[in-house]
Amino acid sequence: MANANLGGVPVLILKEGTQRTQGKDAQRVNMMAARAVSEAVRTTLGPKGMDKMLVDTLGDVTITNDGATILGEIELQHPAAKMMVEVAKTQDEEVGDGTTTSVVLAGELLKRAEELVEKNIHPTLIVQGYKKATDKTIDVLSKIAIPVLFEDDKMLQKIAYTAMNSKASAGVQDFFGNIAVKAVKQVTDRRGEGYVADIDYIQIVKKQGGSLTDSKLVFGVIVDKEIVHPGMPKTVDKARIALLDAPLEIEKTEFDAEIRINDPTQMRAFIDEEEKLLRDMVTKIKDSGANVVFCQKGMDDIAQHYLAKEGIVGIRRVKKSDMEKLQRATGAKIITNLDDLNHTDLGDAKVVKEEKYGEDKLTSVEGCKNPKAVSILIRGGLMRLVDEAERTLHDALCVVADVVEDGRVVAGGGAPELEAAKNLRDYASSVGGREQLAIEAFADALESIPRTLAENGGLDPIDILVELRSMHDKGEIWAGVDVLQGKTGNMLTAGVIEPIAVKLQAIKSAMEATSMILRIDDVIASAKGGGAPKMPPRPGEGGAGEFD
Numbered sequence: 042m043a044n045a046n047l048g049g050v051p052v053l054i055l056k057e058g059t060q061r062t063q064g065k066d067a068q069r070v071n072m073m074a075a076r077a078v079s080e081a082v083r084t085t086l087g088p089k090g091m092d093k094m095l096v097d098t099l100g101d102v103t104i105t106n107d108g109a110t111i112l113g114e115i116e117l118q119h120p121a122a123k124m125m126v127e128v129a130k131t132q133d134e135e136v137g138d139g140t141t142t143s144v145v146l147a148g149e150l151l152k153r154a155e156e157l158v159e160k161n162i163h164p165t166l167i168v169q170g171y172k173k174a175t176d177k178t179i180d181v182l183s184k185i186a187i188p189v190l191f192e193d194d195k196m197l198q199k200i201a202y203t204a205m206n207s208k209a210s211a212g213v214q215d216f217f218g219n220i221a222v223k224a225v226k227q228v229t230d231r232r233g234e235g236y237v238a239d240i241d242y243i244q245i246v247k248k249q250g251g252s253l254t255d256s257k258l259v260f261g262v263i264v265d266k267e268i269v270h271p272g273m274p275k276t277v278d279k280a281r282i283a284l285l286d287a288p289l290e291i292e293k294t295e296f297d298a299e300i301r302i303n304d305p306t307q308m309r310a311f312i313d314e315e316e317k318l319l320r321d322m323v324t325k326i327k328d329s330g331a332n333v334v335f336c337q338k339g340m341d342d343i344a345q346h347y348l349a350k351e352g353i354v355g356i357r358r359v360k361k362s363d364m365e366k367l368q369r370a371t372g373a374k375i376i377t378n379l380d381d382l383n384h385t386d387l388g389d390a391k392v393v394k395e396e397k398y399g400e401d402k403l404t405s406v407e408g409c410k411n412p413k414a415v416s417i418l419i420r421g422g423l424m425r426l427v428d429e430a431e432r433t434l435h436d437a438l439c440v441v442a443d444v445v446e447d448g449r450v451v452a453g454g455g456a457p458e459l460e461a462a463k464n465l466r467d468y469a470s471s472v473g474g475r476e477q478l479a480i481e482a483f484a485d486a487l488e489s490i491p492r493t494l495a496e497n498g499g500l501d502p503i504d505i506l507v508e509l510r511s512m513h514d515k516g517e518i519w520a521g522v523d524v525l526q527g528k529t530g531n532m533l534t535a536g537v538i539e540p541i542a543v544k545l546q547a548i549k550s551a552m553e554a555t556s557m558i559l560r561i562d563d564v565i566a567s568a569k570g571g572g573a574p575k576m577p578p579r580p581g582e583g584g585a586g587e588f589d
Contacts, residue, residue, distance in 0.1 A: 060566040067564045068158060071121035072151045075558055078117070078125040079148020082108050086141045087494040088206045088524050104425050106207060107432045108140030109133035121558050128554045132546055137240075137439020138204050139543040142490060147551035149489035153482035154559055162475050164559040170472075170479020175552045177468050177480075178461040178487070179545055185460060185518055186449040186541045187533075191229075191236060197222045199538045200444055201437040203453050206525075206537075208433035213253045217430075220258045220417060221437035227260065227415050228369075229445055238442035242414040244366055245434065247427045248398040251420035256430070261390055261409045262366045263416040266356045267402035268395050269340055272349035276394040280354075281387045282406065283331035284364055284375045289322055289348075289355070290341035291315050316343055322379055323347040330384045333393045333406075335359045335367055337375075354393060356404050370412035443540040452532035453539045454521025455491025455509070462487040463513045491522045498524035505529060 062070060084091045085106035095103040095114040103114055112126045128147050129140040154167050189196050201218035229238040246263045268275065302308050319341055326334055326348070333354045340348075340357035348355045359367075368375055371388025391408020398420075405416075417434065421427035444450055451457040465484035469477045488506060495505040505522055508529050512520035521532040 056567065060564075062564045064562055065158065067562055068164065068559070069155070071119075071558050071561055071564070072155050074119040074121040075125050075554075076148045076151050078112065078122045079144050079151075081115070082111055082141050083145050083148070083493055084497060085111070086145060086207070086490075087497045087522075089498040090141075090207050091497070102425065103428070105429055105432060106141075107429075107436070108142075108144055110432060112140075112144070120564075121561075124554050124558060128550045131550050136443050136540070136543045136546045138436045138443075139539075139547045142543075143547035143550045145489060145493055146486060146547060147554045149486040150483065150551055150555040151558060153486050154479075154555065157478060157482060158559075160478075162478060164562070166475050167479045167482075168556045168559055170476035171483055171552050171556060173472065173476065174465055174468075174480045174483035175548055177465055178483075178548055181461045181464045182451060182457055182541055182544055183449075185457065186451055188448055189444055189450050191226075191445060191448075194222055194226075196450070196538065197225075197441050197444060199536045200440050200450060200540060203537050203539055204436045204440040205433050208429065208436070216254060217256070217434055217437060220256070221434060221441050224258055224415050224417060225438055225441040225445060228413055229442075230413070235448075236445050238445045240438045240442050242366060242369055243438055244363070244414070244416040245419060245431055246403065246416060247419045247424075247431055248401060248403075249421065249424045249427055250399050251422070253419075253421050253426070253430055255420040257418050259405055259407055259416040259418065260370075260412050261406040261416065262363065262370045262412075262414060263418055264335070264356060264359055264363050264367070264404045264406070265401075266359060266404055268404060269355045269357050270345040270349045272346075273354045274352060276392060277332055277354050278392050280333045280390040280393040280406070281331050281384075282333045282335065282367070282371050282373050282390060282393070283326060283329060283382060283387055284335050284337075284367055284371075284373045285379065285382075286337045286364065286375050286377045287379050288338035288340070289319070289334075289336055289344040289357075289379075290339045291318060319344045320347050323351060323353070325379050325382055326353060327351050329382045329387060331382075331387050333390075335364065337361060337364050366414035366416075367406065369414035370409045371406065372410075440540050440543065443542040447540060447542045449541045450538050451541050451544060452519040452521060453537035454523060454530075454532035454535070455488075455494055456519045456521030456532045457544055458487040458490045459509050459513050459521065460518045463510070494522040494524055498522065498527065500524075500527060 085093065085108065090106050092104050092106045093111050095111065097114065103110065105111060109129045112129045117123050117126060125144055125147060128143050132140045132143045157167050158164060198218045201221040202214045205214045205217055224243045225238050228242040229236050244262060246265060323344060331353065336355065336357045337359055340355055345355060364375055367373065371390055373388025374386040376382050376386055389410065390406045393404065393406050395402055395404050419427055419430050421430055462484040465480055469480035472480060491509060492502040492506055495502040509520055512529065519531050519533040520529055523530040523535055
């Protein structure tokens with residue numbers, strides 16, 4: 042930093058070893074760091090995007106082309122680069138898909154902004170121009186969006202297919218798409234005029250073995266626990282299910298107690314009383330009519346024995362989230378006091394059975410009448426393939442849920458971005474001034490999506506963009522890059538459909554991250570470990586930690 046002299050004595054403001062970058066240097070470094078992250082995921086965009094192999098510090102390997110997973114696994118140091126991770130994380134949490142799009146778009150917006158900063162256009166003006174461009178883009182996309190009915194399974198399957206087309210589940214998109222649509226529609230609730238689809242009630246269980254096509258949708262819940270006692274039946278038809286949030290064991294007191302026993306008969310009476318208490322618990326369960334018990338807490342060995350004698354199946358230490366899913370699936374109520382249990386609190390299922398997959402045992406509750414919670418069992422020959430299939434299915438579930446709730450879609454393949462870019466260029470001339478340049482830069486950034494799709498598909502991006510601009514000028518609003526056919530085409534008739542919610546969130550997240558990075562003109566990094574050793578200043582420069 043520059044010297045601040047008071048009577049010839051430098052005034053130290055910041056701690057020794059603190060690093061400070063100012064002005065255009067700070068902006069340039071921040072933009073470069075954020076763009077480096079964008080470039081890292083750019084090649085994964087689209088149906089012909091490549092995968093990344095990520096190896097963590099323990100040597101665990103993840104192979105994926107999911108933007109949120111890639112950025113979540115990479116350990117980034119630079120604060121501006123971490124903002125790009127936040128963009129992907131927000132996109133994933135809000136709409137579940139479009140993470141790569143949002144990060145690529147943010148990187149491109151920063152690239153265009155950097156060119157404008159070099160032309161001495163103030164960052165605040167660029168941010169204002171970007172904000173106007175974002176509002177106009179949202180307006181354009183909302184006008185061209187196509188409404189989708191809840192009952193239109195065919196359209197919902199196309200949406201799921203599009204989300205999965207770039208993932209490793211090649212060849213099984215139709216199979217997985219069908220599962221995704223059925224699962225989301227099953228857990229959807231009608232609220233007022235609209236629908237709410239909470240995919241937290243769709244449980245995904247992964248087990249290695251078989252192939253991806255051995256995966257299945259269960260209209261019920263799969264609990265990753267085995268039946269507790271070998272004497273219990275492994276299959277129960279017409280199950281009456283009790284859900285207990287109370288232990289089937291004698292609980293220890295919260296305070297220290299001492300029991301003095303003088304002879305063996307007293308000891309026997311003590312043990313008999315414990316047994317009687319546990320037997321009474323089992324009797325209460327039997328009297329309620331339950332033949333299956335899911336217990337969130339522990340289950341004593343003696344209680345297990347009496348349950349087995351009565352032919353009642355017991356599963357213990359079930360997760361709270363699984364208990365809530367069982368409640369929604371079977372219609373049972375979770376009981377916290379065994380004395381309150383009666384037949385009206387029980388749920389129903391066609392069958393409860395223990396199944397073995399490799400070395401693992403699972404208990405599945407199937408055939409519920411109208412379950413508001415379902416499970417998907419994913420199989421696959423490699424565990425890494427199973428993991429990627431889970432990420433793929435998660436994207437499909439999210440996009441179907443987005444459309445069920447929002448009810449609007451647009452075509453994919455870069456078509457909506459190109460249509461928005463065309464409208465932005467017309468709009469920019471009406472704004473005028475320096476903001477016009479920022480709006481035009483935003484339009485150029487939007488075109489990076491079809492350009493990247495073309496590059497990743499091995500096509501010539503310049504030829505493709507020229508052709509697409511011409512088609513959009515003629516009013517073909519759904520003209521986009523058909524990567525699989527290797528040419529341009531109508532993406533709506535090609536069945537490449539995406540939720541408008543994914544597009545809008547990607548644009549908003551990218552713009553907000555870009556604005557935040559652009560407005561930073563000073564980076565002050567604290568000294569690490571008590572301050573780095575101070576280097577002597579070069580002639581004519583102040584030392585680190587001095588303030589002008």
